[in-house]
Amino acid sequence: MAATAYFFALFFSFALLSGFSLAGDPFVSYVFEVSYITASPLGVPQQVIAVNGKFPGPVISGTTNYNVVVNVFNRLDEPLLLTWPGVEMRRNSWQDGVVGTNCPIPPQWNFTYDFQLKDQIGSFYYFPSLNFQKASGGFGPVIINNRDLVPLPFPMPDGEITFVIGDWFTQNHTALRSILDSGKELGMPDGVLINGKGPYKYNSSVPDGIEYETVHVDPGKTYRIRVHNVGISTSLNFRIQNHKLLLVETEGRYTSQTNFTDFDIHVGQSYSFLVTMDQNATSDYYIVASARFVNETVWQRVTGVGILHYSNSKGQASGPLPVPATDVSHPWSVMNQQRAIKQNTSASGARPNPQGSYHYGQINITSTYILRSMPPTTINGSLRATLNGISFLNPSTPMRLADQHKVKGDYKLNFPERPLDNRPPRIDTSVINATYKGFIQVIFQNNDTKVQSFHIDGYSFYVVAMDFGIWSEDKKGTYNNWDAISRSTIEVYPGAWTAVLISLDNVGIWNIRVENLDRWYLGQETYMRIVNPEENGNTEMDQPDNVLYCGALKTLQKEQHNSAATSILNGQLKLIFSMMMVLVVTSVSAFC
Numbered sequence: 001m002a003a004t005a006y007f008f009a010l011f012f013s014f015a016l017l018s019g020f021s022l023a024g025d026p027f028v029s030y031v032f033e034v035s036y037i038t039a040s041p042l043g044v045p046q047q048v049i050a051v052n053g054k055f056p057g058p059v060i061s062g063t064t065n066y067n068v069v070v071n072v073f074n075r076l077d078e079p080l081l082l083t084w085p086g087v088e089m090r091r092n093s094w095q096d097g098v099v100g101t102n103c104p105i106p107p108q109w110n111f112t113y114d115f116q117l118k119d120q121i122g123s124f125y126y127f128p129s130l131n132f133q134k135a136s137g138g139f140g141p142v143i144i145n146n147r148d149l150v151p152l153p154f155p156m157p158d159g160e161i162t163f164v165i166g167d168w169f170t171q172n173h174t175a176l177r178s179i180l181d182s183g184k185e186l187g188m189p190d191g192v193l194i195n196g197k198g199p200y201k202y203n204s205s206v207p208d209g210i211e212y213e214t215v216h217v218d219p220g221k222t223y224r225i226r227v228h229n230v231g232i233s234t235s236l237n238f239r240i241q242n243h244k245l246l247l248v249e250t251e252g253r254y255t256s257q258t259n260f261t262d263f264d265i266h267v268g269q270s271y272s273f274l275v276t277m278d279q280n281a282t283s284d285y286y287i288v289a290s291a292r293f294v295n296e297t298v299w300q301r302v303t304g305v306g307i308l309h310y311s312n313s314k315g316q317a318s319g320p321l322p323v324p325a326t327d328v329s330h331p332w333s334v335m336n337q338q339r340a341i342k343q344n345t346s347a348s349g350a351r352p353n354p355q356g357s358y359h360y361g362q363i364n365i366t367s368t369y370i371l372r373s374m375p376p377t378t379i380n381g382s383l384r385a386t387l388n389g390i391s392f393l394n395p396s397t398p399m400r401l402a403d404q405h406k407v408k409g410d411y412k413l414n415f416p417e418r419p420l421d422n423r424p425p426r427i428d429t430s431v432i433n434a435t436y437k438g439f440i441q442v443i444f445q446n447n448d449t450k451v452q453s454f455h456i457d458g459y460s461f462y463v464v465a466m467d468f469g470i471w472s473e474d475k476k477g478t479y480n481n482w483d484a485i486s487r488s489t490i491e492v493y494p495g496a497w498t499a500v501l502i503s504l505d506n507v508g509i510w511n512i513r514v515e516n517l518d519r520w521y522l523g524q525e526t527y528m529r530i531v532n533p534e535e536n537g538n539t540e541m542d543q544p545d546n547v548l549y550c551g552a553l554k555t556l557q558k559e560q561h562n563s564a565a566t567s568i569l570n571g572q573l574k575l576i577f578s579m580m581m582v583l584v585v586t587s588v589s590a591f592c
């Protein structure tokens with residue numbers, strides 16, 4: 001067993017000779033064994049989802065344009081899909097890992113994802129997208145490094161630290177699912193985990209014996225700290241006692257560098273900060289991730305606490321936790337923090353030219369979609385969440401596969417461009433018929449009572465404005481038409497709207513969803529279908545050889561010989577992998 005774990009922990013990266021791969025870009029390969037393990041992050045033993053025995057899962061790391069191969073072995077007792085929000089999967093929704101476009105990997109099967117980190121840099125993460133599994137784990141960071149020829153817009157940090165933070169329940173995902181199925185809300189989480197660990201005992205409210213995260217640093221050094229909110233539904237305020245957070249990147253774009261004492265990170269969002277260890281180390285320092293936009297007195301247990309330990313530290317952290325500088329009772333000040341996130345238009349990103357050279361602000365908008373979320377409501381006897389009055393019902397056959405194999409009636413292309421106030425809410429497989437090469441604006445209007453994050457697969461979008469109240473045409477005058485950040489997950493405050501602009505250049509069928517897992521589970525999502533009419537819809541990559549079939553096409557699926565896969569894993573494959581390790585090439589040059 002130990003040997004297997006060791007084997008799984010290995011990964012190899014090697015440059016293939018040109019001709020072997022698309023444009024000769026290097027490959028990085030991983031084997032992911034997704035299984036249950038027992039862990040007690042909040043002091044209560046529970047089944048969590050681990051990847052290669054680790055909770056959270058290992059980092060996937062590559063460089064702009066690398067090809068990533070992940071062979072996923074599903075050792076759960078449920079179907080599995082892994083999704084990689086923010087990784088754009090250009091022309092390749094076959095690898096997106098959401099059930100509207102991909103058949104699930106059955107229990108005890110394996111499936112190899114194969115995608116390119118085309119034209120991207122930055123900080124992302126992966127997670128299991130089905131059945132509320134994310135509430136039990138299965139997530140981990142995705143890091144896309146700059147190519148050597150593209151300089152970072154800041155001095156090379158002395159080190160990198162990743163924080164995977166999120167709200168957490170001691171009940172597992174099946175138990176949480178049954179709460180939602182019975183028409184109830186999940187209520188207050190049991191805590192916040194930082195890198196899969198519970199809070200440091202900062203005062204008597206924290207039980208004894210909980211393992212907490214400790215990060216070791218050296219005085220005077222500057223670290224790039226990546227923070228991902230992989231949680232279920234709680235916005236978190238992240239801060240490090242006495243240290244400034246210099247915001248430098250979010251979800252694939254370098255930001256105009258700005259100092260913050262604390263930063264709100266909503267569900268599904270990723271940020272990079274530079275943190276300089278400029279304190280005198282009279283003691284260790286608290287790292288805090290605490291619930292936001294809730295009654296913080298009542299939600300006190302929903303606080304993650306880790307420890308920043310200088311190598312010359314003179315003692316333990318003690319005393320009260322630092323408090324966030326911005327007061328959520330003044331919503332405008334909270335929104336101002338988000339408005340301060342601007343793109344550094346002179347920095348280079350995935351390409352050697354400045355990020356800001358694309359003048360999105362001067363392009364005419366071809367269509368406007370207003371997507372309004374409402375508090376959950378009962379439809380046909382069950383609690384459902386809606387977007388424009390429609391609660392999404394996943395098709396029995398993934399839509400890309402249905403298109404390819406001419407399965408009729410799988411979904412409808414009639415998702416309304418505006419909320420329909422004259423129709424009762426309904427459950428439907430209704431998708432946006434978007435126009436290839438269109439330049440659309442999407443207004444997320446949140447009429448629910450909680451902060452929501454919205455995410456669009458396959459794209460990043462320009463966040464041009466957000467405000468309280470109801471969006472109207474005249475708000476266009478307030479848009480940031482010059483240095484708006486481009487990203488893929490954006491929060492929408494309750495009673496407020498957020499406007500984003502998207503250039504529809506990536507063909508495929510792409511998920512638009514709320515990242516708050518409870519609302520997503522209840523149907524608050526749709527998809528956007530984009531085909532190039534000039535190429536008869538064939539602009540996408542061909543379906544991969546290993547595509548899984550299900551629904552109306554399940555008879556096309558061949559059986560997998562699971563026992564064989566298992567024995568191969570424990571035998572010859574290990575040898576093959578060891579041999580491949582020899583091929584590791586550390587410095588790979590990638591030109592496009």
Ligand SMILES: *[C@@H]1O[C@H](CO)[C@@H](O)[C@H](O)[C@H]1NC(C)=O
Pocket residue numbers: 036047172173174175
């Ligand atoms: C999840 O929790 C339920 C109820 O506590 C339990 O019956 C079930 O076995 C658990 N499932 C897993 C996969 O741990």
Ligand SMILES: *[C@@H]1O[C@H](CO)[C@@H](O)[C@H](O)[C@H]1NC(C)=O
Pocket residue numbers: 071110111112546565568573
């Ligand atoms: C499952 O893994 C085996 C061994 O790595 C591999 O040969 C096979 O192609 C994989 N199957 C799929 C569907 O990826």
Ligand SMILES: *[C@@H]1O[C@H](CO)[C@@H](O)[C@H](O)[C@H]1NC(C)=O
Pocket residue numbers: 152153154255256257258344345346347348
């Ligand atoms: C923007 O990027 C440039 C070029 O890399 C860098 O020199 C500059 O400091 C950055 N400016 C801000 C405000 O982040």
Ligand SMILES: *[C@@H]1O[C@H](CO)[C@@H](O)[C@H](O)[C@H]1NC(C)=O
Pocket residue numbers: 244246257258259
């Ligand atoms: C951020 O704060 C640090 C430490 O106080 C300071 O040295 C630095 O100049 C600040 N940077 C910016 C861009 O404000």
Ligand SMILES: *[C@@H]1O[C@H](CO)[C@@H](O)[C@H](O)[C@H]1NC(C)=O
Pocket residue numbers: 280281282
């Ligand atoms: C270290 O910094 C703390 C907080 O800034 C300060 O209170 C303390 O006096 C300093 N200690 C020394 C030895 O400089």
Ligand SMILES: *[C@@H]1O[C@H](CO)[C@@H](O)[C@H](O)[C@H]1NC(C)=O
Pocket residue numbers: 295296297298
């Ligand atoms: C938070 O909850 C406490 C206890 O129920 C209550 O006394 C307080 O007024 C609440 N605060 C706000 C801002 O609602």
Ligand SMILES: *[C@@H]1O[C@H](CO)[C@@H](O)[C@H](O)[C@H]1NC(C)=O
Pocket residue numbers: 203204205300320321
């Ligand atoms: C523990 O710390 C929290 C947050 O700093 C504070 O609100 C609470 O009153 C403290 N509880 C105890 C028992 O000291």
Ligand SMILES: *[C@@H]1O[C@H](CO)[C@@H](O)[C@H](O)[C@H]1NC(C)=O
Pocket residue numbers: 363364
């Ligand atoms: C944008 O629309 C305006 C007014 O309808 C029109 O005059 C202009 O030519 C359009 N610009 C582009 C680039 O299509």
Ligand SMILES: *[C@@H]1O[C@H](CO)[C@@H](O)[C@H](O)[C@H]1NC(C)=O
Pocket residue numbers: 379380425426427428
């Ligand atoms: C309720 O369910 C029935 C039968 O499945 C279906 O025909 C009807 O459209 C559903 N109603 C709504 C509002 O979704």
Ligand SMILES: *[C@@H]1O[C@H](CO)[C@@H](O)[C@H](O)[C@H]1NC(C)=O
Pocket residue numbers: 413433434435436
């Ligand atoms: C989808 O939109 C295209 C134009 O972009 C149109 O030709 C087509 O008829 C639409 N399909 C449906 C089903 O509405």
Ligand SMILES: *[C@@H]1O[C@H](CO)[C@@H](O)[C@H](O)[C@H]1NC(C)=O
Pocket residue numbers: 446447448449494495496
């Ligand atoms: C939801 O919409 C209704 C009707 O427009 C409005 O009265 C209410 O204030 C809105 N609530 C939120 C949280 O946006």
